[in-house]
Amino acid sequence: MADIAAQPFQAAEQDGPVLAADGRPLKASLARALRRQRLRAFMLVAPLLFFILITFAAPIADMLFRSVENQIVPDTLPRTVLALQTWNPDSGELPSEAVFEAMVADLKDAREAKTHTRVGQRLNYESPGISSLFRKSGRGVRRIEEGPYKEALIDVDDGWAEIDTWRTIAQFSGNYTDGYFLAALDMERTPEGEVTILPDEDRIYLFLFGRTFVLSIMITLSTLLLGYPVAYLLATLPLRTSNLLMILVLLPFWTSLLVRTSSWIVLLQQQGVINDFLVTLGLIADDNRLQLIFNQTGTVVAMTHILLPFMILPLFSVMKTIPPSYMRAAKSMGANDWTAFWRVYFPNTLPGIGAGAILVFILSIGYYITPELVGGTSGTFISNRIAYHISSSLNWGLAAALGVILLGSVLLLYWIYDRIVGIDNVKLG
Amino acid sequence: MVDTANAGKPFVRFESVQKSYDGEILVVKNLNLDIAEGEFLTMLGPSGSGKTTCLMMLAGFETATHGQIYLGDQPINNVPPHKRGIGMVFQNYALFPHMTVSENLAFPLEVRKMSKAEIESRVQRALDMVELGAFGSRMPAQLSGGQQQRVAVARALVFDPKLVLMDEPLGALDKQLREQMQYEIKHIHENLGVTVVYVTHDQSEALTMSDRIAVFNDGVIQQLSTPDDLYERPENSFVAQFIGENNKLQGTIKGRENGNCVVELVNGKSVEALAVNVGESSDRTTLSIRPERVEINPPAGKVPNIIGGKIEELIYLGDHIRTRMSVPGNDEFIVKVPNTAGHTLLNEGETAEVGWATEDCRALDPIDVA
Incomplete structure (x- = not known):
């Protein structure tokens, strides 16, 4: 055995x-x-x-x-792109006759396929004015039968006599481009090929990214400040009372987002409930009503309300697991209420704070509807700009680049958070 | 051990304390209890008997609805918990999971604003006391249940409190570890001379560790005495039943003399018993006899009280044989037959006589038999 x-x-x-x-x-x-x-x-x-x-x-x-794709230029102007390879943009001279011939041929084909306005639009993002150049040339190129093509094309539109036009085409003749990303970061490539940041007054996106981050941090902090005591009550009250409170917390979840946002418009607008009330109390003058909505205040207030449950629920689920004996033990050892809370209870709620803060921050950084409705002009987020480029300006490449940057920065924050706090410590429920 | 009878002024004093949570039911009915300095007092009782409530009132986490609690000479009803200077050990240890063992132990010293050096030496001393000197840098989650328990004990003692409360501290440990910890806590108590109030529902734990035991039931202290008194001289049927194993026989009192009484059992046979907690003739009573004080088939003339019964079940337990018998009025009558050389061999189904001495049979208050 x-x-x-x-x-x-x-x-x-x-x-x-x-x-x-x-x-x-x-x-x-x-x-x-x-x-x-x-x-x-x-x-x-x-x-x-x-x-x-x-x-x-x-x-x-x-x-x-789409944020890096640039297929439309080489697809629409294949001959020109090829011919331009021999041209030195720094030479200070216009491209050769062969390039103009190739351009005329390309434009004729594009005219047939009705794609010449699209390529014009694409290049217009990089150098304003090219759009109309292409539209006009598309009409005029039919009359050009034979060379010399250089004079003929410049005759149609003298934009072709400018070296910058050709530089732009040469620059964006590749299959891929960094132009959208540069634009998304308020930068541009000069015709000489250098990357420069736009002058202050022309910057939009950096400022919008900054505002999105700052407002999201404000929203995260205010949900934390408002949500922490509520979560504490939820976790410590007797079951019957805490169930009722939980329903009140969840009620917003069951109400349409639009209804909740609109109700804030009713409350906060200049002729709204809060202003009326303050005027009645005599705290503010009737002709000096507070601007509480269609600005950053409105965005922060409405989004704090909307995102509050996302802070309360992770906090609650963590607090529920903290035995009341921790606080009692701390007090029996001589800690007063504040010390017991700050040194014993609060550190044990950190995983909940981390989870709630990450959730609220990521949600708010990409939030669209509420800032759109109550943000006015000063309270809109980068997401509103992305939506504008998707549906109004139709510059999808730029919208995609902005989206990539937004996504990337969220992932980066997530990674930093993981390094500092540890994702394992996060409890979402 | 401390002689409680001569300890003089009580260290902790409950004075007609009442407690109600809902304004309808009194959880603690009218508690008067004196605890001497250096005493190990256990509050023992079934769950819901009010023992933990009493402990929480003493710690300051519950307020008495009526009455006053004194610590030393000070009434402490209005003193918040953190100013009472009472150490406490909780059922699930309540070690702070985000601090190392040393940090846990340093916590009560830090809030007292002691110097770094003083804290360090005290923490090390406390850790050495519970034989965990090398574990200071561990997190509580890295310790076994027994080690966590020791840390909890050390943490409750590290700031030299005069009084330590323990709320079922061994409840979460397995049996072997629990017994070992009982001795350790008892020895720490003896070495430090600190006053301990200990709450448990485990009677063997109470008997092992305590100087005195207060048996709680229904918000009232049923009996307050030393472990041996409690086991050998229970004053009422609840205590007799709750502490140790007990045989009860229902009967009616026929007469009393010299502290004894004659009790008629349900089959009409009369026995003699100590009149401990009984009324007058014709009142009902419950007799209490410990299983190890009963003899099967006693030699003629050895014991005065003999009744007949039938052996229902024999369980061999090594040092003794546990014998379940049916006697008039009780078919769960237990007799422990010592496994001595030449003890009588018994068989299930046989009839046998059981007998006991009068002083081993206590006539107590009647309880209803379901």
Whole structure:
């Protein structure tokens, strides 16, 4: 009996991989045994996985790709792009006759395909005015039958006589471009090819990113300040009372976002409830009503209200796990209420604060509807600008670049947070 | 151990304390209790008997609805918990999970604004006391249950409180560790001379550790005495039943003389018992006899009280044989037959006589048999 019992240990002491009874490595054997199980688990999630890939991940990837894509220029002007390769933009001279000939041929084809306005629009993002140049030339190029093409084209529009026009085309003739990203960061490439930051008065996006971050931090802080005591009450009150309170916390979840935002308009506008009340009390003059909405105040107030549950729930779920005996122990050891709270209770709620703050911050940094409705001009976020480029200006490349930067900065923050606090310490519920 | 009878002025004093949570039911009915300095007093009782409420009132986490609690000479009803200077050990240790063991122990000293050096030496001394000297830098979660418990004890003692409260501190440990910790806590108490008020529902724990035990039931102290008194001289049926194993027999009093009484059992047979807590003739009573004081088939003339019964079940337990018998009025009558050389061999189903000495049978207040 002793021999039999000793055998497995002997096997384990052998050099090399542990073998199963049939002589194959134990690891392979184990993987084989678990394969069926894994396959089954995969089959269970496969429908959702494919659905998400097709309807969510793929469109987003495609959209983000547009931030660097520049196919339209080489596609529409293939001959010109080729011919321009021999031209030195720094020479200070216009391109050769061959380039003009190629451009005329390209424009004729583009005119046929009705794509010349689109390429004009694309280049217009980089150098304002090119759009109309292309539109006009598209009409005029039909009359050009033979060379010299240089004079003929300049005759159609003297924009072709400017070296900058050709520099812009040469610069953005590649399949990929960094132009959208530069624009998204308020930078541009000079015709000489250097990256420069725009003058102060022309900067939009850096300022908007900054405002989005600052307001999101303000919203996160105010949800924390308002949510912490509520979460504490939820976690410590007797069950019946705390259930009622929980319903009150969740009630906003069940109400339409638009209704909640609109109700803030009713409350905060100049002829609204709060201003009326303050005037009635005599605290402010009737002709000097406070501007509480359609500015940053409105955005912060409304979004704090809307995002409050996302702070309260993670806090609550963490606080619920803190036994009341911690506070009692601290007090029995001589700590007063504040010391007991600050040194014992509060540190134990940090995972909840982290989770709530991350959740609220990430949600608010990309929030769209509420700032759009109550933000006016001074309280809008970067997301509103992205929406503008998607649906009004149709500059999808820039919208995609802005989106990539927004996504990237959220991921960066998330990474920093993980390094400092540790994602394992976050409890979302 | 401290001689409680001669301890003079009480250190802790409950004076007609009442407590109600909802204004309808009194959880603690009318508590008068004196605890001497250096005493190890255990509050023992089933859950809901009011023992933990009493402890919480003493610690300051509950306020008495009526009455006054004194610590030393000071009435402390209006003193907040953190100014009472009472150490406390909780059921689930309540070690702060975000602090190391040393930081946990340093906490009460830091809030007292002691110097760094003083804190360090005291923490090390406290850790050495519970034999965890090398564990100061660990986090509580890295310790076993027994080690966490020791840290909790050390933390309650590190600031030299005069009084330490323990609220079922060993409840979460397994049996073997619990017994070991009982001795450790008892020895720490003996070495430090600190006053301990200990709450438990485990009677063997109470018997092991305490100088005195207050048995709680229904918001009232049923009996307050030393462990041996409590076991051997219970004053009422609840205590007899709650402490140790007990055989009860229902009966009616027929007569009393010299502190004894004659009790007629349900089958009409009369036995003699100590009249401890009984009324007059024709009142009902419950007799209490410890299983180890009963003899099966006693030699003629050895004991005055003998009744007949039937052996229902024999359980071999090594040092003794646990014998369940049915006797008139009780078919859960337990007798412990010592496994001595040449003890009588018994068989299930046999009839046998059981007998006991009059002083081992206590006539107590009647309880209703379900």
